[in-house]
Amino acid sequence: MISFQIAGMVIIIVILTFYLSQKRLTLRSGQLFVVAAFFVSILLVVDIYSIYCIVNESKFDAHFTNFLCKLYLVILTMVSTLGFIYIIRDIYKYRPITKRIYYAILVAFIVISAIFIFATNIEKYYDGNNILYTSGPSCMICYAVCGTVLLSTILATVVKRKDVTIGKSRTILAWMFIWILAATIQFFVKELLIVSFASSIGLVIIYIMLENPALAIDKETGSFNSIIFDEFMTELFDTRKSFKLVYITLHDNNQNVELRTNALVHLSDLLSTFFEKKIFTSRNNYFTFRTEYGFVVVLRNVEISDFFTRFDPLLSDFNKKYDKAFDMKYLLFNNSEIVSDYKGFKSLLKEVLDNSDIVTYKNDKYYIDATTIKKIENNILMENIIKNSIENNAIEVFYQPIYSKAKNKITSAEALVRIRDNNGLLIYPNSFIELAEKNGLITKIGEIVFTKVCEFINKYDLDKIGIEYIEVNLSVVQCGDINLADKYIKIMKDNNVDPSKINLEITETASTNLRKIMIDNMNKLIEFGTKFSLDDFGMGNSNLNYIIEMPVNIVKFDRVLVNSYFTDEKAKLVMTRIIEMIKALNLEIVLEGIETKESLNEVLNLDIDFIQGYYFSMPVREIDFIKYVSKFNKK
Secondary structure, X not given: OOHHHHHHHHHHHHHHHHHHOOOEOOOHHHHHHHHHHHHHHHHHHHHHHHHHHHHOHHHOOHHHHHHHHHHHHHHHHHHHOHHHHHHHHHHOOOOHHHHHHHHHHHHHHHHHHHHHHHHOOOEEEEOOOOOEEEEOHHHHHHHHHHHHHHHHHHHHHHHOHHHOOHHHHHHHHHHHHHHHHHHHHHHXXXXXXXXXXXXXXXXXXXXXXXXXXXXXEOOOOXXXXXXXXXXXXXXXXXXXXXXXXXXXXXXXXXXXXXXXXXXXXXXXXXXXOOOOOOOEHHHOOEEEEEEOOEEEEEEOOOOHHHHHHHHHHHHHHHHHHHOXXXXXXXXXXXXXXXXXXXXXXXXXXXXXXHOHHHOEEEOOEEEEOHHHHHHHHHHHHHHHHHHHHXXXXXXXXXXXXXXXXXXOEEEEEEEEEEEEOOOOOEEOHHHOHHHHHHOOOHHHHHHHHHHHHHHHHHHOOHHHHOOOEEEEEOOHHHHOOOOHHHHHHHHHHHOOOOHHHEEEEEOOOOOHHHHHHHHHHHHHHHHHOOEEEEEEEOOOOOOHHHHHHOOOOEEEEOHHHHHHHHHOHHHHHHHHHHHHHHHHOOOEEEEOOOOOHHHHHHHOOOOOOEEEOOOOOOOEOHHHHHHHHHXXXXX
């Protein structure tokens, strides 16, 4: 009659032995698992003892037996809440206050239920052979409470499945299924007292799927993995415990997978020496985790300088083997108080690791500080503004006139993108283009701008006011899109735009593969009738070889190069010679950044074709552009 209960006790002893003997982090989920094992053990013991008392009713006081039976019911209701607690921990892991409110409601619910269970009657039945069970109001309350909790757990798991890992949701649902199945079987087959045994089976599932310490270990290096890192950091923020962090990344100088694996294992072995205790690792001051970027060491109650005092001497042998193969970098986070929750911290880490240029570089190390946080916050704000501008069709196009020296009038214009902040103020491209390129939004922005330019060409009779074509910028990211030419040809066809009215501006790009894609796109568009300019010549890696390789018609000198012409004799000589060489290639030249009458008079003596700058006009809205050009070209 108690064979299932004894089997359940054996199961719990076995899994706890495995659990406690392995390297692990003693996190709250692990503590919850141990607590669950404790309560299930108590449940089994009370179940065994109450059965014994009922069978041997003459040897025990009836009140004592009733108390044991009711205690079993109360503990059963407590055990039934464990699945709900597991789910709530995941759903609200970034909202600790909400999580605690749910816990408080749950505790109040169980306490009230316990009071009613102890205050109402319970009836016992034993046929003297195999059939033994209890019934009455106390049992009905227990069934109602357990049923409510189980259904709530299932509902929360299904409804909030996006906030719960797939493994955890499946595990909890399997646990609930076992409980329901065991209760159903026991209801119809009275002699099978298996509900408490089902609790121990549930613990086995929890151990195998969620709490097995081996699941937290990176199989390649033996360090703790990124999954347990997320849980560990969530708890640090939840409990407001301060910490410092050292992120170690290995940047490959080659693609040797075996060499990288060996290096990671070696580095993991070095970092493992920081663990002072293999079992109760939560008592340590150093915690090492393997993530997709490398290794992260979380420091508790120690300074970062203490870590490097111990770590640097260990690296001599590592450096001898791998110094040429890998570039090791350190990202340091010295003040956990500047971030309020782990969700924000996780976004911060990803942003920094993907874009190390936004962090402070000092003494061969990168530091995440308040300045970094501010930059990232600004990036997030700007990204939201960009997305809102795209979604609400709020991308604007301004036009800056380009003066033709030969015709002495405005003959073209450059289309320049603008967006507005939350206060309606204009934001210029240098504030958002680089970010849009990094997050992939630039392609959509480019297509919107190009469509608006085509609509602008259709809307006005540009030939009538002397405008021959409009220049439209292409970003490096757009040039790497193998479908760019097809997309832009379709936009021109949809808007019935003569391709000769479009001149696309490209910038230098260092990637050989990207350059091939870009040239393929250019050739397609040139065949369709579009022309190209090389923008920002004189900046970055732009050179004459690049001009020779690219099928461009116009070369635009960057304003920085043009400004140096007016202030530096050497720059004046160099630019004059470059102009001569470019003209020898039968290409046209645009000078940007001309702002004064004196500058204009000086560059008019050069062998150039076009001039662009604030002297003529700043970029303006399309209607103002039409008015300005109409008036200027009538002079």
